Amino acid sequence: MSEKITDLALEIRESFPRNNVEIKGVVLEKRYDEEGKAHITTVHIKDERGSRAMGKPKGCYVTIESEDMPRDDISKENLLMCICRELEHMVDGLRQKSVLVAGLGNRQVTSDSLGPRMVECIFVTRHFGREFGEEFMRTNEYGDVSAIAPGVMAQTGMEAVEVLEGIVKKTSPEVVIVVDALAARSMSRLCTTVQITDTGISPGSGIGNHRRALSKKSLGVPVIAIGVPTVVDAKTIISDHLEKVLTKQGYNEDEIDKFIKEVFQDEMDNLYVTPKNIDESIAIIAKDLAKVLNHCLQKKVSRS
């Protein structure tokens, strides 16, 4: 079968022929968040067998899909709060921890600019203590938040993981939250779906660049990854469409495979399908994710 490209654990799970059959080592859980009007799916990869079947590291992958793009401010706010809750659920006592937020990707490439743009809107407070005194920090209940866009190898000559390893060693955050643009299989998920996982991230893994992973193993502290699909690989979307049609026409799996190989030519590599308004969508989501993080990491703690 020709390789399908997606960064969403949910979509990998969906690609198994019969969706409701159990895959050993993988637990699927769906629920509906009433307030956020969002479908929340959790894929737990429990053991090595599940990891092999899914082609993803062990851990917990939460996908938040909004029913439709909220147009009014209140629905939007509700959806963002729903993302907050899932994030807080994943890290015990997140609000009390020192956090480094890292925006992965290339600021100069629109579809890859989500992380760096998000970082520009993060409210950083790690230096407040040093600048204004610990008393100021306590009174104002600020979190301990730092943020960086480590860039991509073509810009820096260094892997994002090298840059972040160095910074984490030096500044000792307790948690790292990385934000990245993902590849999806379904157009309808572009800029509408958020995946949160406790497994960290392999930069560019979804689109075929195998770099070293950003994970607890490499950075030494828990790494939460937040991703939003911004591109669909052209080959993937086309073969998905073809499969459906050919299956209906009675082709078998081998024939379908052969047919699809014939359709593709080399010039289809490195091509993405994007909606026309991708520039605007990414600008909005970058701000929204920053809003979520600023809320989670800075909210006033009720103390008794």
Place this chain on the structure above:
Amino acid sequence: MSEKITDLALEIRESFPRNNVEIKGVVLEKRYDEEGKAHITTVHIKDERGSRAMGKPKGCYVTIESEDMPRDDISKENLLMCICRELEHMVDGLRQKSVLVAGLGNRQVTSDSLGPRMVECIFVTRHFGREFGEEFMRTNEYGDVSAIAPGVMAQTGMEAVEVLEGIVKKTSPEVVIVVDALAARSMSRLCTTVQITDTGISPGSGIGNHRRALSKKSLGVPVIAIGVPTVVDAKTIISDHLEKVLTKQGYNEDEIDKFIKEVFQDEMDNLYVTPKNIDESIAIIAKDLAKVLNHCLQKKVSRS
């Protein structure tokens, strides 16, 4: 047959079943430019019959395709000079005329930003006379060049043609040169092909937005349009691929048509296929086209 989207007269001509059969009212001419290492194709639409067959206004459409993207500076320079020659060939005495250069499109949408970005690099000289005196102009042999990016309706509430009509009426240029991003059918033409035409342009015509044309008729002076393909409509590229495969498999035209309709769903509308490096490519081409225009419109005239 499902609608194919392209702004290149050359690709419309190619789409006719047998390429070498004559279409009444349309004259095709191919040559090779030795210095620029470029294939130059001219499509002359001679009369109403040709115009109907091609779905394009009467006039002359010149397409310049570079053999491969020139990597060294000298080959690049040669290609740009080749574009200059074609442009000068199309307008008699271009260098002596007062010219308004208009960069169409939306600066905020990467694939549509070619025109506005190009305008930022145009060397404007129309005001030099007023500022520094006519003597200064004569001594330095400056052209009479003004430039504007009229924006798109969603930004201004006005059609580009309304904005340009007003400005042309007020500032009376003798020629208008509009630059715009186009849609092509072939991925290999993205950011590598230039079309120059004396028919003006219908903003967005290639991608289904029917706005009023920018032409000699609307503006009152000759309108030269320069376009470079920056997007391929997702439906178009997929159906092109399918057609080839299905034809090979012995499907007839009706069957192919039916098959393709089944493949598409509504969610495929307004989707474009772009190469990953589109941001960078557009930045480069915008500067290259400005270089071509600055050369053509400002070059020293040998006087005896």
Place this chain on the structure above:
Amino acid sequence: MSEKITDLALEIRESFPRNNVEIKGVVLEKRYDEEGKAHITTVHIKDERGSRAMGKPKGCYVTIESEDMPRDDISKENLLMCICRELEHMVDGLRQKSVLVAGLGNRQVTSDSLGPRMVECIFVTRHFGREFGEEFMRTNEYGDVSAIAPGVMAQTGMEAVEVLEGIVKKTSPEVVIVVDALAARSMSRLCTTVQITDTGISPGSGIGNHRRALSKKSLGVPVIAIGVPTVVDAKTIISDHLEKVLTKQGYNEDEIDKFIKEVFQDEMDNLYVTPKNIDESIAIIAKDLAKVLNHCLQKKVSRS
């Protein structure tokens, strides 16, 4: 006396030796807006005599100075609503009129980019009727708003007034609102003061470039100008400081004049004093002014 540069009628008025003496043909009115916590000063230039004394065209200049930069959202909102009220007060039935908003200045020069940045945030609706039908317009009570950034002569080769004259003639708005960055004399007014006037504007007049005016006379419809000081001319601020000190030390006016001339050298021309955070301040004010205009021009009208 060495030339003092300011675009604020209020500052010209203040420069008269004894502030409370009446200048013939000029009426000064001060009040305090309780809700907006803003000082509002109106300078009416009533006749030619006043115009000569002030060096400004006849008309009404309203200056809104906020007591201090509002930090919380509600105070900010109140201040913006106060600006709305002054604007509506200046144009009868503004909400019902078709309006062209023009953002003057150079997007590439930080201190001059207020107008173009503001225009990017204007909600344009002029084309909605054509696109979605008059019924849609009526139901949704949209205003009739178009917007443009005409650029500066060094970018376009055309004067802003030429570009706007052409567009106004073609699209026939009933009112033109121009927004521009101004020069002030006092640092404390940078990015904190708004001047609204019914006299239009002379682009660059405050900083010594004498271009043709944008006014009812040139455009044929009422021209409201909204300006915010973003720079202080270096010579102006220095001579203001010196004057104060030298006066205290008993120097007479001639001596002061001579002293100041000696301090300045040619290298002090074309120099501006700006606060370090000018980039951020301008980004904020551009959005705020757009918010004011979007509110005034689109607010729901209660109909009986």
Place this chain on the structure above:
Amino acid sequence: MSEKITDLALEIRESFPRNNVEIKGVVLEKRYDEEGKAHITTVHIKDERGSRAMGKPKGCYVTIESEDMPRDDISKENLLMCICRELEHMVDGLRQKSVLVAGLGNRQVTSDSLGPRMVECIFVTRHFGREFGEEFMRTNEYGDVSAIAPGVMAQTGMEAVEVLEGIVKKTSPEVVIVVDALAARSMSRLCTTVQITDTGISPGSGIGNHRRALSKKSLGVPVIAIGVPTVVDAKTIISDHLEKVLTKQGYNEDEIDKFIKEVFQDEMDNLYVTPKNIDESIAIIAKDLAKVLNHCLQKKVSRS
């Protein structure tokens, strides 16, 4: 004496009353570079006594002042090559070393954006070995260059020195070259003068922010700093002008000091004087410095 702000060792040296008197521990050397048409001044601070007198760390400060801004390409090229020579002179065998280039400053603040903008134009090659094999590196004689813009504390919550310490530890470059915008005392030096020093840099030292130094001591490898003045502190320029005038008028040093203190008010803090074209100038110099570094770090080595 009121504090004068400058980052240029040359200007500190000039500020000593009698320029040609020897300062113990400081050696001054002037020469003229014929090819680059540049005045080159070297200030060697030899010992602690010199360091105290100058208020700068021990080391070598080379200032390159172009006679006038070169307008044609060849003169410009010559000047840039002259900067290359001074840089190579400071680091033995620079071309053979692995180098991390760091662009300091805030990308969002025009006058502080020189470093980050320069970094965007650096040709990074450190990863080529890993990506394409050592053979490829040897054949093409690429240098080993990485690059980063560490941001400023208000954006990241971390000091630039923390970020760079981490990265240097992890990626082990042999030399770090930092590029930063400086403050000068003289307007005529803005964007026309380059200072190269082997002492590293104290971010923001010239404008009053005392951060930890970037130096061999903190980073563990030699740190070369390249700086270009982009701002003049408003107080500094004004007091310089006043001093000249008052001295001529026969005031003594104490009187001058008192006079200047009276002129200044609190609102003069954090104010900079900039030329109107600062945005454009910084864009040009960022590219020029990147060109210098790309040349020095990648030039073909003649091998026998």
